[in-house]
Amino acid sequence: MAFLLLSAYLLLTPAQAAPVENGTLVVETLTSQALLGNKSEHYLAQVRPPGTSRQIPQTIIIGVRKGGTRALLEMLDVHPNIVVAATEVHFFDWEENYVKGIDWYRSLMPLSYENQITIEKTPGYFTSPQAPERIHDMNSSIKLLLILRDPTERVISDYTQVYYNRLENHKPVQPFEDVVIKNGVLNTKYKAIQRSLYDVHMGRWLKYFHLDQIHIVDGNTLIRDPLPELQKVERFLNLPSKILSSNFYFNQTKGFYCIRSDGRERCLHESKGRPHPVVNSTVLEQLYSYFREHNERFYRMINHSFDWH
Ligand SMILES: *[C@@H]1O[C@H](CO)[C@@H](O)[C@H](O)[C@H]1NC(C)=O
Ligand SMILES: *[C@@H]1O[C@H](CO)[C@@H](O)[C@H](O)[C@H]1NC(C)=O
Ligand SMILES: *[C@@H]1O[C@H](CO)[C@@H](O)[C@H](O)[C@H]1NC(C)=O
Ligand SMILES: *[C@@H]1O[C@H](CO)[C@@H](O)[C@H](O)[C@H]1NC(C)=O
Ligand SMILES: *[C@@H]1O[C@H](CO)[C@@H](O)[C@H](O)[C@H]1NC(C)=O
Ligand SMILES: *[C@@H]1O[C@H](CO)[C@@H](O)[C@H](O)[C@H]1NC(C)=O
Numbered sequence: 001m002a003f004l005l006l007s008a009y010l011l012l013t014p015a016q017a018a019p020v021e022n023g024t025l026v027v028e029t030l031t032s033q034a035l036l037g038n039k040s041e042h043y044l045a046q047v048r049p050p051g052t053s054r055q056i057p058q059t060i061i062i063g064v065r066k067g068g069t070r071a072l073l074e075m076l077d078v079h080p081n082i083v084v085a086a087t088e089v090h091f092f093d094w095e096e097n098y099v100k101g102i103d104w105y106r107s108l109m110p111l112s113y114e115n116q117i118t119i120e121k122t123p124g125y126f127t128s129p130q131a132p133e134r135i136h137d138m139n140s141s142i143k144l145l146l147i148l149r150d151p152t153e154r155v156i157s158d159y160t161q162v163y164y165n166r167l168e169n170h171k172p173v174q175p176f177e178d179v180v181i182k183n184g185v186l187n188t189k190y191k192a193i194q195r196s197l198y199d200v201h202m203g204r205w206l207k208y209f210h211l212d213q214i215h216i217v218d219g220n221t222l223i224r225d226p227l228p229e230l231q232k233v234e235r236f237l238n239l240p241s242k243i244l245s246s247n248f249y250f251n252q253t254k255g256f257y258c259i260r261s262d263g264r265e266r267c268l269h270e271s272k273g274r275p276h277p278v279v280n281s282t283v284l285e286q287l288y289s290y291f292r293e294h295n296e297r298f299y300r301m302i303n304h305s306f307d308w309h
Contacts, residue, residue, distance in 0.1 A: 055117075060121070061122075066149075079239060081115055091122070132205045135208075144205070149219035150306075156176065156279060177280050181286070199297040223256055
């Protein structure tokens with residue numbers, strides 16, 4: 001299969017472990033000082049500084065899978081008033097986690113000072129039938145972030161991720177066209193296509209939240225020119241404008257932005273920004289036309305349009 005670099009999504013190696021709490025002293029098993037709001041240095045063990053505690057998130061990045069959620073989270077982490085959860089928590093979408101309760105959820109959050117807000121991201125929330133009501137039960141006035149990109153591009157990116165995972169696990173792979181087209185027609189049951197029906201998923205969120213509680217980040221813009229999108233998020237979260245253009249630099253080799261903060265430079269994990277397959281143009285058109293109606297409906301729902309196909 002021929003490959004073409006269609007788009008690049010920034011991402012960093014996800015941190016591995018969750019913090020462990022013991023009585024009033026907290027022993028950090030994580031290796032990132034980001035937990036403490038001091039992002040300058042790695043360390044192995046640390047005692048909880050006075051004035052810090054773990055908070056349930058005041059903001060959640062709810063999706064969408066392959067939309068650029070990790071890039072968004074890592075870029076927001078540059079802000080001194082933001083702390084981020086190291087891993088995808090899957091609290092509201094996985095039963096086995098949800099039954100562990102809110103204190104378990106809180107224990108996975110980083111330490112924060114009172115002037116900091118805690119953010120976690122789990123892209124699976126956006127398409128989860130249970131997540132909207134459960135998040136509403138936790139905090140009905142929460143602010144949600146949703147990062148989206150062209151739904152057809154998202155399907156291809158979703159497919160590409162699964163394709164590489166299967167290759168790595170020595171499982172058989174099928175060309176994109178064979179997955180997406182069955183008996184000559186678009187296979188609309190394909191999970192990746194279902195996940196790109198933004199109107200369907202958004203409808204469920206709007207049953208529980210006001211539109212002004214959900215800020216939509218344009219994932220296509222974020223990778224091309226991060227700062228303006230991040231400044232909109234700062235305004236949405238009522239945070240002082242602290243993210244600067246100097247926090248990002250373009251890496252020619254990678255073809256996308258890396259992050260510079262507190263004297264450290266971070267680029268994305270190797271698995272991000274993988275080349276996408278070149279897709280048969282007839283199949284592409286079928287996808288575009290399938291999503292067109294859904295996109296129009298979505299634009300009306302959110303009172304905003306995007307330049308998707
Ligand atoms: C918690 O701290 C106590 C006292 O320092 C220690 O005896 C105990 O082993 C610790 N428990 C864990 C799970 O680390
Ligand atoms: C962050 O940690 C480093 C090394 O431990 C220390 O020198 C620096 O002062 C800390 N910065 C802040 C803002 O606490
Ligand atoms: C609920 O979310 C809002 C908006 O982020 C925040 O101001 C408020 O503190 C949150 N409440 C709780 C209990 O976390
Ligand atoms: C740019 O990306 C390349 C390829 O991933 C990497 O080897 C290099 O370290 C990066 N350079 C900078 C300055 O981040
Ligand atoms: C694309 O697929 C269609 C069948 O769906 C086929 O007829 C056509 O030849 C293909 N086009 C290219 C350029 O391979
Ligand atoms: C829709 O957006 C326009 C401007 O973009 C604004 O004037 C209008 O009030 C919005 N309508 C609703 C229902 O939010």
